[in-house]
Structures are given as C-alpha cells and as structure tokens.
Amino acid sequence: MGASVVMMRTPAETALIERFNAEKAGLPGAAEARAEAFARFEKSGLPSKRVESYHYTDLRSLLRNPAPVAADAVAAKTLKLKGFRRLGFTNGRWQGGESAPGVSVKPLADAYAEGLVPGLGMGQSSDVVVDLNTAFARDGVAIEVEAGAEARLHLAFSENVASAQSITPRVIVTIREGASLVLVQSHEGPNAVAYQVNEMVELRLGSQAKVEHIRLNQSGDKAMVLSNIAATLGEEAELSTTQLALGGETCRHQVFVTYQGENAKSAIRGATLLKGEQHHDSTLVVDHAVPHGESRELFRTVVDGTAQGVFQGKIIVRPHAQKTDGQMASNALLLSDEAGMSNKPELEIFADDVLCAHGATCGALDENQLFYLQARGLPKQQAEALLVEAFIGEVLEPISDEGLRDVLAGLVSEWMQARVVA
Amino acid sequence: MLEIKNLHVEIDGKKILNGLNLKVNRGEVAAIMGPNGSGKSTLSYVVAGKEDYTVTEGEILLDGVNILEMEPHERAHAGLFLAFQYPLEIPGVATMTFLKAALNAQAKSRGEEELSPGDFMKKVRAASAKLGINPDMLKRPLNVGFSGGEKKRMEILQMALLEPKMAILDETDSGLDIDALRIVAEGVNAQRDPNHAFLVITHYQRLLDHIRPDTVHVMAAGRIVKSGGPEIALELEERGYAEYIGAAA
Ligand SMILES: Nc1ncnc2c1ncn2[C@@H]1O[C@H](COP(=O)(O)OP(=O)(O)OP(=O)(O)O)[C@@H](O)[C@H]1O
C-alpha cells in the first residue's frame, strides 16, 4: 500500500488529458496557472473513494465521460429577483448587461489578459475539481467592487443544453476595502439531460469588506454539479455564504475559506433537500491561518427516497492562529428508511488557545412533535412540512434580503408539497 | 359527549389500561385523580390518537361516534383537545405561525373561511391578554425555552382559541404559581357552558377549588375504581390512594 500504487488512467482521465493538450493553446489567458493546475490533476488523476476527502463522492467512478463543451444557446427563463443588478449567464457565458455604480464587470478572458491570476483564494489547499476548473475555464467574469462601495448583484446562470455537455465558468470577485456586496448566484437547467457543471466563484475580501453570498442550486435532475467557493478574508472582513440545494443528480459543493487578516469572520451555511436517487456532498475547509478569526458553520440536510447526503467539514487552526473561535454543526433529517447521510466533521488544531467545537446529528422527524401538531388539527403531511420548513428555515433565516428569503422558503415548501403528490 | 367503554391498552407488550370505563356528559366537568403511573396520561394520549399505543379492546365514542380509527387531526377537527402534561418544544416554528396553522386547519375542516390576518391578530391578542401572556412570547418558537408555567398557559391559550367541545387537561396545574393557577382556571371556567365538557386530570384539590368539578373519578392500575362527586377529592387529600391501590390490584 501507499505511494507506490499506480492507478490505471480511466478513459475519462485520458480524455481530459487529450482535451487539455488540444485546447490549451486556445484557452484565454492564465496559461501558467492552467498548466500548474492541470499538472496537479495529471499527477493525481480523478480521486477515487480511497482519497480521504472524496471517500463519499468517488469522482473516479462518477465522472465516466467528460462531456463536450456546451455550445452557445439562447437564454432560458430564470429566476428574477427584485433589488439586484442582474448578470445573466447561459451555458456559463456572460450575456452582458450593465454593471452597477462602484462595480466593474469584465469577461474573464479580458481580466486574465490584464494579469488577473486565478486560484489565489485557495490558500494552502488544493483540490482536483478546482484544478480542473482553473485549467479549463474559458467563460465567466471578473467583478471588482470599489473600496467603500455597496452593491447587490445576481448572477443568474441558466443552462440551455439538450445533450450531455459541460459548462466550466469561473467568477472572480474582488471586494475592496470596506466595500459591501450581496451576491446571489442562481443555477437552473433542464431536467433529464446529463450535463456537467464545474463552476467556481472566488471571493477576495479586502480588509473590512462584507460579503453576503447566496447560492441556489436548481440544476436539472440528471446534472452533475461540482461547485466551488474559495474565499480569502482580509482583516476584519466578514463573509457569509449560504447554499440552498434542491437540484442536480450528483452534486459536490465545496467551500474553502482562508483567513489572511486578523479579526475576520465567516459563516458558512447549507440547506440541502434530497429525494429520489440524488447525491449531494458539502465539503468545507476553513483555514484559520491568522489569530482572532471566527467561523460558524451550519448545515442542514433533509434526505428522502434513497438519496444520500454528505457533510465534510474541516476547521484548520494553524500554529500561530491563537484565539480562533470555530463552531460547526451538521444536522440531517431522514424522511425515509433508505435515505442516508454521512457526517464527517474534523478539527485540525495546532494552536493551544482556541475555542472550537463541532456537532453532528442525524435522525427522523420527532414523532412526539408530529403528534403534538396533529393533535392541534394539522394533517400529518402539513405537520411534517411545518417541521421540515422550520428545520431548513434556521439556515435561511440570517439572509438579509426578505424577498430572497421568501423565494427560497417558497422553494422549500414546494419541495415538501411535491413530496406529497409523488 | 365522551364515552369510553372497556378500554384495554398496551404499549410495547406492557398492559397499561385494563378495561377502563368512563363517561363525561355534555356540559360536565369531570376530574380524574390517581397515583403516578396509573395510566392517566396514557388515557389522554389514546383518546387524542397517539400512534404508539395498541388498543386491544374497547371503544372511545365522541358524540356517539367511535373515534379509534380516526387520525389525531380528525379527532381535533371533531372537537377534541388535549392540553399536554409535557407540551412539546417546536424549534424554528414561531408560536404565532403555529397558532395560525392550527386555527386555519380547523376552520378549513369545518368549511369556514380562514380568519383575516387582522382578525386573527385581534383574537390572539385578546385571548393572550386574558391569560397574562406577553405578546412578545408569541414571536418566539413554540414552547422553546418557555418556563413550565408559560408552557401550560400556552396550552390554555390554544384551547381558548380552538374552542373544543371536549377538552382533556393533563396536569395543567402542575408547575403553575398561585396566580397562574387562578388565571388558567378562569380560562377553563370561561368556556364552561352546556355545550362544552372537560376532563381534568390532576393530583391536587387546589385546582378543583378553582374549577369546581361535577364528578370526580379515581384511577388506579389502568381503571376507574371509584366515581362520585367533589367530596371524593377531599377524601383523597386526607387519606391518599392506599385503599384503591389495594382494590385495583
Ligand atoms: N412507552 C412506554 N413503554 C413502557 N411503559 C410505558 C410507556 N409509556 C408509559 N408507560 C408506563 O405506563 C404507565 C402509565 O403511565 P402514565 O404516564 O399514563 O401515568 P400517569 O397516570 O399519567 O402518571 P403521572 O401521574 O406520573 O403523570 C407507567 O407505568 C409508565 O411507565
């Protein structure tokens, strides 16, 4: 056992290598970063379940056929939000649109040409999915929010594909000192099409910058969705990132947060509702590289059918990152006997004066609570819906925009209603 | 109103109710007293329709209709209410949201219009004020972090809003301070009329000083072993349950 084991290349790995070699000359900018990232991939290959961080999501067997790059398409109808400047993306490509005061938006290729380097948000972490995004991303935008500016942006991604195609956008957002940004990222796509998304958002928060990020996964029911958030926090920066995941067949949502300045705070939240044969993995790496950081993680997963949920959360506290305060919780509700959940919270603490804790729970709806509600006249399905919506509601509650919160709560309630009909 | 005939109930193979007979008439306030573990809460749960119990024999009739096959919410719609001995905490559900859901579900079952938000608020505010419930409490998640006495008042608030024809109060007096006891008793007395009936489970004469029962039943080892008037409660206060425990065994 050990390093000497050489895995055979899978057809998917071979195809990716051939593609990179064929395409690399035409990929826009960031050639060095692409080459480095791809070299790491070539060395490691697609991670199988033997790789610890992919134990529950065996990418080697899940990604059999890397789909061809999605063609241009007309925009499909997508979620509309009030009070947000909207940037539409179809098949990963920005459809243009005006930017907001204090905000500049440019195509990724232009930003790369001007010297923007991808991947800085990863801190000391590296990850195969991120590397593949770095290597292949051609579409996306670079956004910059000026120092002190306030902005509300909605990145509305809609996929319009009729066959298995791949979509690999990259968004790099720089939030300058003292700026504040609410960033909504919604993803919608057709059902019954096995399209593949590997999408990444980098958030680079300057000192005292504030970002509230919300990602909505309403991808199609056969889609493979690999989504990545990488954030770096400057001094006294504050980040919250919340995902509501309803769609996709196989999903892995990764969040990497690196503390670069002291007294920064982050809140990472996830609300995931799974049914049928869905698989959803939320994997976090929170890296306290400097002292006095605070992090809060709250993940709630509702699993029905034979679906499988995964939570992997790692809090790293580097040797000199004293006075770190990290609290992580993952709670799952299983609505059927065959539903499954794997919880793996991890603390890697190398400093001695820290306050870190984690907790994970997994169980069915509480029969006594259900009975209490029924005894007051609520039919069982309504009682269940009330409890599930409350369970998920605690994750969505901190979202500051009431309209958005209502939209998301409405989707949760529709999900419960669809369950009754099914 | 409520008639229980020869009720036998088991849980996990353990027999808890042993041929219990009880009748509560329309307009009547009946009290049940009995030692710990005699099956009083079990009786109240079985009447309300909790799933865990197996009824091996007997009938429960509400207005002449056997309710044993009915779901808990259908029993509630039929006019039954149970004030729980241990009200459940429901995190994430604001008390107000819950009250509205309950009221609307019952209105819907009767084919009535839902109350307008304004009328609903008025109704809840008025009922809360009578029970000395601070309106701020209604914004909090249902029963979460409420004191024992607050939880009991919240049960009575629900009863006041739902206006059940048959209410079972399982030790609603336990945990109440002297003033709260009086307030809760007034809540019950306010609903007392020829169309409403109450079954009050209690350990203490104190409550019965405020809610004067028409009948008192003694329960021991899963059956009613003695029935009579309010004087029985006074006797129990003096002599305890010793004679009944012997008799039931
Ligand atoms: N799930 C259960 N499994 C086994 N025994 C149970 C279960 N639930 C109740 N019992 C038993 O049934 C008996 C009756 O319990 P119950 O709660 O009805 O008593 P009670 O008369 O309400 O008592 P108290 O005055 O203390 O409230 C007790 O011996 C109790 O331990």
Ligand SMILES: [Mg+2]
């Ligand atoms: Mg009891």
